[in-house]
Amino acid sequence: MLFEWANVLVYLLVSIFFILGSLTLGRILRPHRPTPEKLSTYECGEEAIGTAWIQFNVRFYIIALIFLIFDVEIAVLFPWTTIFKEFKLLALLEILLFVGILVVGFAYVWVKGDLEWLKSIGEVKTGPAPGAPERAD
Amino acid sequence: MHNLLETVFSHPAVRGGAKIAFCIGFFVLALVPLLVILERRISAFMQNRVGPDRVNLPFINRLGGILPGGLAQPLADAIKLLFKEDIIPSGADKFLYLAGPVLVLVPPALGMIVIPFGSNIGGEPLQVAHLGVGILFTMSVLSVAVYGLAFGGWASNNKWSLIGGMRASAQLVSYELSLGLSILAVLMLSGAMDPKGGTVDPRELVQRQADHGWNIFGGGNPWLLPAGLGGFLLFFISALAENNRLPFDLPECEAELVGGYHTEYSSMKFSLFMMGEFVGMILMCSLMVTLFLGGWSLPPLFGALNGANEWLAGGSILQGLVSVGIFVSKVMVLLLLYIAIRWTLPRFKYTQLMDLGWKRLLPLALANIAYVAVVGVAASGGQP
Numbered sequence: 001m002l003f004e005w006a007n008v009l010v011y012l013l014v015s016i017f018f019i020l021g022s023l024t025l026g027r028i029l030r031p032h033r034p035t036p037e038k039l040s041t042y043e044c045g046e047e048a049i050g051t052a053w054i055q056f057n058v059r060f061y062i063i064a065l066i067f068l069i070f071d072v073e074i075a076v077l078f079p080w081t082t083i084f085k086e087f088k089l090l091a092l093l094e095i096l097l098f099v100g101i102l103v104v105g106f107a108y109v110w111v112k113g114d115l116e117w118l119k120s121i122g123e124v125k126t127g128p129a130p131g132a133p134e135r136a137d
Numbered sequence: 138m139h140n141l142l143e144t145v146f147s148h149p150a151v152r153g154g155a156k157i158a159f160c161i162g163f164f165v166l167a168l169v170p171l172l173v174i175l176e177r178r179i180s181a182f183m184q185n186r187v188g189p190d191r192v193n194l195p196f197i198n199r200l201g202g203i204l205p206g207g208l209a210q211p212l213a214d215a216i217k218l219l220f221k222e223d224i225i226p227s228g229a230d231k232f233l234y235l236a237g238p239v240l241v242l243v244p245p246a247l248g249m250i251v252i253p254f255g256s257n258i259g260g261e262p263l264q265v266a267h268l269g270v271g272i273l274f275t276m277s278v279l280s281v282a283v284y285g286l287a288f289g290g291w292a293s294n295n296k297w298s299l300i301g302g303m304r305a306s307a308q309l310v311s312y313e314l315s316l317g318l319s320i321l322a323v324l325m326l327s328g329a330m331d332p333k334g335g336t337v338d339p340r341e342l343v344q345r346q347a348d349h350g351w352n353i354f355g356g357g358n359p360w361l362l363p364a365g366l367g368g369f370l371l372f373f374i375s376a377l378a379e380n381n382r383l384p385f386d387l388p389e390c391e392a393e394l395v396g397g398y399h400t401e402y403s404s405m406k407f408s409l410f411m412m413g414e415f416v417g418m419i420l421m422c423s424l425m426v427t428l429f430l431g432g433w434s435l436p437p438l439f440g441a442l443n444g445a446n447e448w449l450a451g452g453s454i455l456q457g458l459v460s461v462g463i464f465v466s467k468v469m470v471l472l473l474l475y476i477a478i479r480w481t482l483p484r485f486k487y488t489q490l491m492d493l494g495w496k497r498l499l500p501l502a503l504a505n506i507a508y509v510a511v512v513g514v515a516a517s518g519g520q521p
Contacts, residue, residue: 026405085334117488
């Protein structure tokens with residue numbers, strides 16, 4: 001079994017060596033003439049406004065949180081599939097209880113609307129913001 | 138001479154090295170360029186264009202019209218990418234910018250090692266590493282690929298890339314659930330006809346399918362036919378999303394995100410991203426063939442092919458090569474299906490993508506597991 005893991009290590013080293021080798025070969029062969037314009041961030045030809053390292057939408061975090069719980073569930077279920085035949089009804093009932101708890105949580109998230117990607121933000125006020133100067137045109 | 142070869146190949150390190158060389162050399166270095174040209178020629182065919190047909194291999198030059206034109210196009214592309222200037226935007230995070238493409242390419246290539254790509258040659262199973270964790274190893278390295286896309290998108294310090302990277306990470310984790318759950322169902326299903334129960338060992342999975350019938354047809358139990366077919370569909374849809382292929386290519390949609398997470402990548406680093414995508418496709422198709430479509434085995438069709446699978450497992454060099462050929466042709470069929478789907482379907486909206494993943498596929502995958510579990514318990518009489 002240990003020898004099989006040696007195969008994994010050799011495989012990993014060969015693939016990393018291949019990647020680094022091709023990158024180094026490219027570094028030797030290709031030209032390198034940077035100018036400030038070339039190195040600027042691409043933003044459809046305009047000057048880039050600000051940095052991209054901003055806070056992004058909280059919905060991505062929520063998806064990641066729900067994912068984490070279900071991924072742990074999958075990791076727990078993997079060994080269960082191999083012994084399931086041995087314990088039959090007992091194994092089935094136990095796993096139904098375990099998955100059932102998670103399904104209740106999933107239903108809660110669903111009902112609460114965290115799975116909705118499009119969210120209504122309530123009525124949007126139109127017209128000029130209060131205190132904004134009158135437009136000249 | 139023959140004896141010398143035998144002595145050399147009796148050493149396990151030489152056998153391991155030969156299998157590693159085949160796995161990297163064929164599944165990564167040979168199949169990827171072939172897929173690139175196939176994809177371009179098939180897309181041209183489907184859109185009534187000519188496509189790249191000018192770059193031919195030197196000396197053999199289409200063998201008098203037998204080979205289609207343009208076969209050397211990927212080679213020309215590789216040379217061009219190698220000589221192109223590499224532009225790293227001045228605002229980028231240098232380390233993560235390099236780590237992105239490496240983390241996209243290495244995990245899918247590493248995932249191939251537990252896949253049995255043939256029966257055996259002289260008793261040596263054609264599988265790079267026979268690990269105790271089996272399919273679980275592939276699942277775990279697949280999860281790492283998310284980091285590559287997220288790093289690449291974030292480190293570029295470009296708004297398009299950031300949006301692409303965020304979309305990619307949310308999409309990949311969402312569809313990984315239905316992918317993992319459909320793998321679980323098929324592992325349980327494989328235990329239906331075997332007293333030992335389910336298994337995570339891919340070699341054992343293929344052997345059982347050779348003996349009892351493919352898992353897509355229920356692994357020999359007619360009651361499990363809907364679970365096999367349904368599980369295959371779930372896996373296939375999730376695999377399309379995991380590979381960022383159309384109709385799920387929102388992380389890199391050219392029309393609105395200018396390439397998404399690889400907007401700022403050029404030269405070799407860009408080609409690593411592209412190779413990673415294709416190796417990911419090859420890995421997903423190999424997984425599908427191993428889990429559902431019987432690996433290197435032929436379907437036991439009403440007894441007509443009885444004995445064919447025993448012959449394939451015979452162990453001579455010819456039998457081993459034929460089994461590898463069967464495995465590779467199944468993978469190629471699935472890859473062609475991938476390409477055909479890409480050039481047929483339009484792209485989803487992000488809200489549709491999330492709805493499909495969380496509200497349709499995830500409950501269906503859970504129901505699939507429950508169905509297989511109930512049938513399994515009912516078939517064995519229910520008593521512990």
